[in-house]
Amino acid sequence: MTLHLDDLRVRHLGECRYDSPFSEMLAAKRTSPHYVAEGDRVLLDDTVSMLAEHDVRPEQLPSFEAAGPRRKIYFDPAQVTAGVVTCGGLCPGLNDVIRGLVQELTVHYGVRRILGFRNGFRGMTAARRDDTIDLTPDRVRDIHNAGGTILGSSRGAQDADEMVDSLVLRGIDVLFVIGGDGGMNAATNLAAAIRRRGHEIAVIGVPKTIDNDLPYTDQSFGFQSAFAQAANFISSVAVEAAASPDGIGIVKLMGRHSGFIACYASLARNAADVVLIPEVPFVLDGPDGLLARVEQHVRAKGHVVIVVAEGAGQDLLRERGLLGDATDASGNAKLGDIGVLLREAITAHLTDVGLAPTVRYIDPSYAIRSVTANAYDSVYCLRLAYAAVHAAMAGRTETAVVRWRRRFVHVPMPLIISHRNEVDPDGDLWMSVLEATGHLVPPPAQPAGGRGDREPGRRRPRGPVADLVGGTAGRRDAELPEAGSARTAR
């Protein structure tokens, strides 16, 4: 999808007439390596080739509005009531964002009333709209020392108009939605209903999810804390597998339909021999299949460590009648358990070929998302919260605040929900995973004047990703015997 400058403009509620509390401090601000001044913008693309593709004058290049305090704001802070809602799966840093919002609104803007809606959008329905939490600096002082969200969260579908009624009845002027793709969809619907009904309520999204499956952001907050926690389980499984004859270590990790947690956690510990993610299909059987590759590892070094993203191999489960069409209350497809399938298939295969596998299977599940934010995410959450408050007070709406190429920017909500962020099988992250798991072992050097199909002295470029797909086959590890044909099916 080619984006143009106008696609990246965010909606404003109207003219900013009030002096910001920051106006004096901002007087001297100029665009610098660390700050984008008002009116300046942050480029969508950052390589020369991508910029050249647009073939427009520099000021017409697609770019985002910079986040941050404005000299003039839209709302009179003394008159503002703010609302906060957290929705979807838990994520490290939720409480950090809430705390940052309350701090910035209260201390720096002088907003005196902040209501927390309980348990996701469910708390904005008619039956529950009056059961809010008063968010004050005292109430949120230490909440970042606990995982989860003090407001509670939920899944499920709620009626946008009923929720707008709640906002109007509670006198909400700005609403902060801390949620994933579902929450951002809901925020978009809310903003549309607000506009349709002629209300001037700002809706600002703070994208959240451990899955990192949201586009147009460098990473979603909580992702780093989640994969750091996941890496600890990979270490545990690696210890267990290495200490057992024919040891098989398997870790299944959350991430829904994206494999970022599995990739980053594997790279963090660099202990995985095989990484399986939803974006890169794999087969179990045959010379290029996972089972053959696992057997080679066990025969070559006595054990193997496999990291599998929970969304991987769903096609294999469906082929075996182990995956239906069930969804959760929000409409998200319920995943089949690829971890159990792998554990059973690997145990059976290795036993069939005369080995005696000792399987150590860990599914950390919620243990990677119910932790507190690590230091990186704590800072990230606080700065996202500050950016969200500045955006709301400046009258932006239907806008998400994200970090994009190290800058905090405003992204139009429709972009945040435009598609799912996935690991690119042709991208550098997956390449790093293949390198770390030994899947990019260069083909054996050819004798001088080798075959006609390659220039002497230069390696023939690797085949398409299919040759490296799934990290399970097709690669030729120096220490492993050749696995059947040198190429694998996608």
Ligand SMILES: Nc1ncnc2c1ncn2[C@@H]1O[C@H](COP(=O)(O)OP(=O)(O)OP(=O)(O)O)[C@@H](O)[C@H]1O
């Ligand atoms: N397509 C949609 N349109 C409108 N609202 C939605 C949609 N999907 C979800 N929602 C609303 O957003 C809330 C959260 O959605 P969901 O349960 O999918 O989690 P999420 O925000 O995607 O977070 P995560 O992916 O981290 O679990 C739901 O309870 C529902 O109120």
Ligand SMILES: O=P(O)(O)OC[C@H]1O[C@](O)(CO)[C@@H](O)[C@@H]1O
């Ligand atoms: O919280 P639930 O409904 O069990 O859903 C679990 C899902 O939520 C997430 O943690 C966040 O989307 C996914 O990684 C996981 O598959």
Ligand SMILES: [Mg+2]
């Ligand atoms: Mg989601």
